[in-house]
Amino acid sequence: MKPELRKGSRSRILAGIVLAIATIFVFRLFYLQVIQHDHYVALAQAEQVKRDRLPASRGEIYALNGSTPVKLVMNETVYTVFIDPFVVNQSKEVDELRQVMKDVAGGNLLSTFEDSVNATDSRYQVIAKRVTRTQAEKIKEKHLKGVRFLAVSQRVYPEGQLAAQALGFVNADGVGNYGLEGYMNDELSGVDGKLETVTDVSDVPLTIGSGNIRIPAKDGKNIVTTIDRNIQSKAEQALADGIKRSNATDASVVVMDPNTGKVMAMANLPTYDPSKYYEVKDGAVFNNATISAPYEPGSDVKTYTMATAIDKGVAKATDTYNNTDYIKVDDRTISNATKGHTGVISFQTALTWSLNTGFVTLAQRLGNGTEITKTARDTMYQYFHDRFKLGQKTGIELANEAAGIIISPDDADGNAVRYSNMSFGQGLDATIIQVASGFSAIINGGNYYKPTIIAGSVNDDGVYMPNEAPQPIETGAVQASTSQQIKEMTHVARSGFAGIDKPGYYIGGKTGTSQVIRNGVYADDETIATYLGYGGSDIDHPEYVIMVSIHGDHKVLGGSVDAMPIFSEISNWLLDYLKIQPKG
Amino acid sequence: MRKHHGDRLIVVLTVLLMFIGLLIIYAIGPQRANLLNSVYGFSYSDTYFFWKQLLSFGLSLGAFWVLSVVPYNLVLKHGSKVLWVGFIACALLAIGGWTHIIAGTNGAVRWIDLGPLGSVQPAEILKFGVLLYLAVFLGIRSREGRVNDLKATLLPVGMLAAFALLFVIVIQKDLGTGISLTAIVATMLVVAGINRKIIFSLFGLLLIAGTILIFTSPHRIERVLTYLEGDNTSTSDAESYHIEHAKIAIGSGGLFGVGIGDSVQASGYLPEAINDSIFAIIGETFGFVGTVALIALFVALLMRLLGVMDHMVDVRLKLLAAGVFGWLGAHVILNIAAMIGIFPLTGITLPLLSYGGTSMIFMAAALGLIFQLSKYTVHASHIKEDINEDSRSRRGVGRTRYASRRGA
Numbered sequence: 001m002k003p004e005l006r007k008g009s010r011s012r013i014l015a016g017i018v019l020a021i022a023t024i025f026v027f028r029l030f031y032l033q034v035i036q037h038d039h040y041v042a043l044a045q046a047e048q049v050k051r052d053r054l055p056a057s058r059g060e061i062y063a064l065n066g067s068t069p070v071k072l073v074m075n076e077t078v079y080t081v082f083i084d085p086f087v088v089n090q091s092k093e094v095d096e097l098r099q100v101m102k103d104v105a106g107g108n109l110l111s112t113f114e115d116s117v118n119a120t121d122s123r124y125q126v127i128a129k130r131v132t133r134t135q136a137e138k139i140k141e142k143h144l145k146g147v148r149f150l151a152v153s154q155r156v157y158p159e160g161q162l163a164a165q166a167l168g169f170v171n172a173d174g175v176g177n178y179g180l181e182g183y184m185n186d187e188l189s190g191v192d193g194k195l196e197t198v199t200d201v202s203d204v205p206l207t208i209g210s211g212n213i214r215i216p217a218k219d220g221k222n223i224v225t226t227i228d229r230n231i232q233s234k235a236e237q238a239l240a241d242g243i244k245r246s247n248a249t250d251a252s253v254v255v256m257d258p259n260t261g262k263v264m265a266m267a268n269l270p271t272y273d274p275s276k277y278y279e280v281k282d283g284a285v286f287n288n289a290t291i292s293a294p295y296e297p298g299s300d301v302k303t304y305t306m307a308t309a310i311d312k313g314v315a316k317a318t319d320t321y322n323n324t325d326y327i328k329v330d331d332r333t334i335s336n337a338t339k340g341h342t343g344v345i346s347f348q349t350a351l352t353w354s355l356n357t358g359f360v361t362l363a364q365r366l367g368n369g370t371e372i373t374k375t376a377r378d379t380m381y382q383y384f385h386d387r388f389k390l391g392q393k394t395g396i397e398l399a400n401e402a403a404g405i406i407i408s409p410d411d412a413d414g415n416a417v418r419y420s421n422m423s424f425g426q427g428l429d430a431t432i433i434q435v436a437s438g439f440s441a442i443i444n445g446g447n448y449y450k451p452t453i454i455a456g457s458v459n460d461d462g463v464y465m466p467n468e469a470p471q472p473i474e475t476g477a478v479q480a481s482t483s484q485q486i487k488e489m490t491h492v493a494r495s496g497f498a499g500i501d502k503p504g505y506y507i508g509g510k511t512g513t514s515q516v517i518r519n520g521v522y523a524d525d526e527t528i529a530t531y532l533g534y535g536g537s538d539i540d541h542p543e544y545v546i547m548v549s550i551h552g553d554h555k556v557l558g559g560s561v562d563a564m565p566i567f568s569e570i571s572n573w574l575l576d577y578l579k580i581q582p583k584g
Numbered sequence: 585m586r587k588h589h590g591d592r593l594i595v596v597l598t599v600l601l602m603f604i605g606l607l608i609i610y611a612i613g614p615q616r617a618n619l620l621n622s623v624y625g626f627s628y629s630d631t632y633f634f635w636k637q638l639l640s641f642g643l644s645l646g647a648f649w650v651l652s653v654v655p656y657n658l659v660l661k662h663g664s665k666v667l668w669v670g671f672i673a674c675a676l677l678a679i680g681g682w683t684h685i686i687a688g689t690n691g692a693v694r695w696i697d698l699g700p701l702g703s704v705q706p707a708e709i710l711k712f713g714v715l716l717y718l719a720v721f722l723g724i725r726s727r728e729g730r731v732n733d734l735k736a737t738l739l740p741v742g743m744l745a746a747f748a749l750l751f752v753i754v755i756q757k758d759l760g761t762g763i764s765l766t767a768i769v770a771t772m773l774v775v776a777g778i779n780r781k782i783i784f785s786l787f788g789l790l791l792i793a794g795t796i797l798i799f800t801s802p803h804r805i806e807r808v809l810t811y812l813e814g815d816n817t818s819t820s821d822a823e824s825y826h827i828e829h830a831k832i833a834i835g836s837g838g839l840f841g842v843g844i845g846d847s848v849q850a851s852g853y854l855p856e857a858i859n860d861s862i863f864a865i866i867g868e869t870f871g872f873v874g875t876v877a878l879i880a881l882f883v884a885l886l887m888r889l890l891g892v893m894d895h896m897v898d899v900r901l902k903l904l905a906a907g908v909f910g911w912l913g914a915h916v917i918l919n920i921a922a923m924i925g926i927f928p929l930t931g932i933t934l935p936l937l938s939y940g941g942t943s944m945i946f947m948a949a950a951l952g953l954i955f956q957l958s959k960y961t962v963h964a965s966h967i968k969e970d971i972n973e974d975s976r977s978r979r980g981v982g983r984t985r986y987a988s989r990r991g992a
Contacts (some may be wrong), residue, residue, distance in 0.1 A: 032867075
């Protein structure tokens with residue numbers, strides 16, 4: 001035997017190696033576990049602690065049914081079904097899955113289903129969307145491996161398409177678009193809660209650890225709109241009738257309370273189904289024309305000019321002027337659309353027959369009597385823009401409101417010609433909501449109320465909490481006497497059409513036929529027909545203002561022929577619905 | 585030689601280590617089951633891994649006991665048969681794999697499924713066979729003084745090792761077992777007394793072979809590259825994911841650990857939590873105190889093995905102890921070194937603790953054999969004078985050790 005082996009000297013080398021390595025290990029472990037401890041704890045926390053969102057439930061939207069809120073927009077939980085193709089194939093339940101999904105999910109099954117199942121490299125494939133709770137329960141009962149569900153909240157509309165453009169829709173990311181959903185998105189969304197938990201690698205919370213945080217979600221506000229579901233429904237039906245009658249393409253209506261600014265109905269046709277907003281091909285249908293489509297309001301604005309002239313004391317209904325059907329302003333000659341009422345006529349006649357010359361004359365009288373001076377223009381601008389608030393956003397709680405435009409007399413374009421046009425409604429852009437709101441101020445005694453669509457809210461206990469009664473944002477827009485005269489004049493103007501109103505009520509209105517500007521010039525073959533009016537039991541109690549517009553591509557539609565019947569249909573129905581007592 | 589009491593510390597350390605492993609698996613088994621169920625669609629019960637490990641624990645205790653009582657001569661006599669069984673099993677495995685009769689995992693076939701009896705890893709039998717066979721072979725060569733003889737010793741040993749490594753590394757793609765096999769052979773050669781020159785050239789040869797192995801597998805290149813990045817790796821990188829999570833587990837354990845059952849990394853973040861990465865879970869659970877204590881236990885056990893080796897007169901038995909030392913040592917060192925980021929990952933288990941029956945049973949069997957040998961130690965001072973040994977040299981009184989050499 002070799003001495004070396006006997007001495008066991010190599011065992012000492014082996015022992016030395018082991019001890020040396022063990023020492024290195026201990027130092028390294030000291031470094032990792034003691035010196036770098038905080039660093040690794042931070043890394044561990046970063047991946048172990050999952051910060052989950054506790055989704056706030058979106059506020060629901062109500063309409064009024066008389067004075068009781070009824071649900072217009074609700075939430076519903078639907079499920080997105082997804083699979084782990086690896087596990088599904090591993091479990092050999094592919095055929096069963098296919099059968100169950102076809103039987104239960106049917107139309108909700110995505111067309112890519114087969115591809116998803118065969119994508120064995122993938123661990124996540126969505127196979128069905130918008131599956132109802134009942135469907136989901138049926139699928140869950142089968143206990144198929146690798147099939148998971150993601151609860152998604154979606155909006156449902158118990159009233160279908162009613163007031164779709166006023167409401168807007170909520171997209172797949174839960175964000176409100178257009179209308180009330182868009183404007184009030186933050187309030188409706190609420191504030192998501194937070195959940196911080198230590199989870200396993202599949203994000204399943206563990207009971208380990210004490211640093212779990214839970215901040216509950218603050219649900220969105222339930223909003224009650226001023227829209228009355230019955231008036232809205234009637235308005236939409238009247239629009240549809242009107243479009244059919246006039247063979248038009250689109251029409252809009254606003255029904256509001258002139259004494260509060262509350263919008264009782266707001267509708268445009270064509271419209272869309274907000275529960276299937278994703279199927280809409282032409283995005284224009286999302287637009288709420290009453291607030292976002294400025295147009296030349298035309299003859300409806302003659303009431304504004306009349307009000308301005310009366311308020312300034314330069315004219316009254318019975319005052320006269322010499323109508324030749326033509327009037328010269330600077331180098332332009334303005335003519336009447338309706339001719340033949342020549343001679344010395346009253347401004348009432350001019351309003352009744354919507355004679356442009358009468359209103360150009362009023363504009364001149366606001367100046368020195370023969371010219372629309374800077375003073376006249378300043379006055380008109382003050383009334384139209386500052387008092388009746390044309391050409392500026394009303395601030396109604398709806399997204400995508402447009403301002404329109406009124407050219408100031410200080411502007412180079414704000415010359416006499418422009419203001420002569422403005423006196424009968426051309427050369428300015430305004431929205432229906434602006435014109436109706438300004439008109440409300442004119443006929444209610446001179447109080448301008450900001451148009452509003454929000455009546456209040458429904459609290460967590462389901463109790464309706466109405467907002468405080470709206471206050472006018474401007475008083476004395478016109479004097480009370482001016483208001484009375486305009487009501488009278490429009491009533492007289494309307495009385496020219498016999499038998500259109502229920503007897504015993506006080507209804508007034510003004511037709512409008514605006515030319516459409518196409519490529520910068522007025523088109524001869526296309527108009528927007530409008531009607532703007534009010535109604536109530538007597539002259540002192542106007543209860544509603546209705547503004548209607550109707551339009552057809554390449555169609556000349558008239559205010560009295562095409563728009564007024566829609567007004568009358570709604571107006572006569574409203575008198576009953578609002579239980580207004582006849583006085584006359 | 586007269587038998588005396590064995591080194592009970594070997595029994596205590598072995599059982600203690602296996603018990604710690606069982607405890608950890610008891611604690612994290614439910615998380616493991618939950619993970620496999622939810623991610624891969626299995627349906628393991630919470631206690632599945634614990635019961636399996638308990639069974640392995642029992643079988644390992646049995647294997648330890650059997651090898652500590654079956655006379656070592658008998659075991660050594662059949663060493664070559666064990667080796668054959670190992671080779672045949674490996675060959676069958678390879679054939680089974682090629683013909684797709686046996687399904688593989690991770691692109692290689694390593695287990696033979698025995699149905700309800702579980703599965704067996706032929707490489708472990710092979711390892712044990714190599715240990716027994718080389719002990720006898722090198723023992724004879726050593727006594728003949730021909731350990732450094734190229735033809736008589738080095739070539740046959742080299743051939744045997746190469747053949748075994750061919751099965752393990754090339755066919756089964758199991759680098760970890762290959763390294764432990766190499767460690768067994770190398771330790772035995774060193775202890776058998778081959779001269780330094782040969783040791784160095786063998787070392788050089790291993791270095792070259794290792795380099796070739798690394799560069800022939802993109803997987804291994806990645807592991808080495810990851811290793812070279814040191815502590816700058818991040819969890820977002822797929823290649824460094826494993827080692828980074830091992831370090832997170834160990835580092836977040838701190839001084840005293842998060843406590844039993846509170847391991848979060850075991851819930852799926854750390855791959856192979858109950859197998860190769862169990863050391864990291866121990867680091868998270870018991871902290872620095874725990875890892876140092878565990879290392880101390882392993883070092884103590886390794887020292888006991890060296891103690892037995894030093895006190896063996898029969899070279900075969902000395903080599904047997906050396907082989908087991910190399911086996912256990914290589915596993916412990918490579919596993920821990922990889923987990924704490926100072927050596928690339930090799931996919932090697934932490935012996936006696938990692939989940940998995942076969943390796944544990946064979947390790948326990950080998951330790952049982954050494955425990956038996958510890959009953960035949962003589963005092964070191966007497967080994968030097970073995971030529972003129974008399975009865976005073978014996979720790980116990982009994983028959984002469986010449987009697988025990990019969991048949992060697």
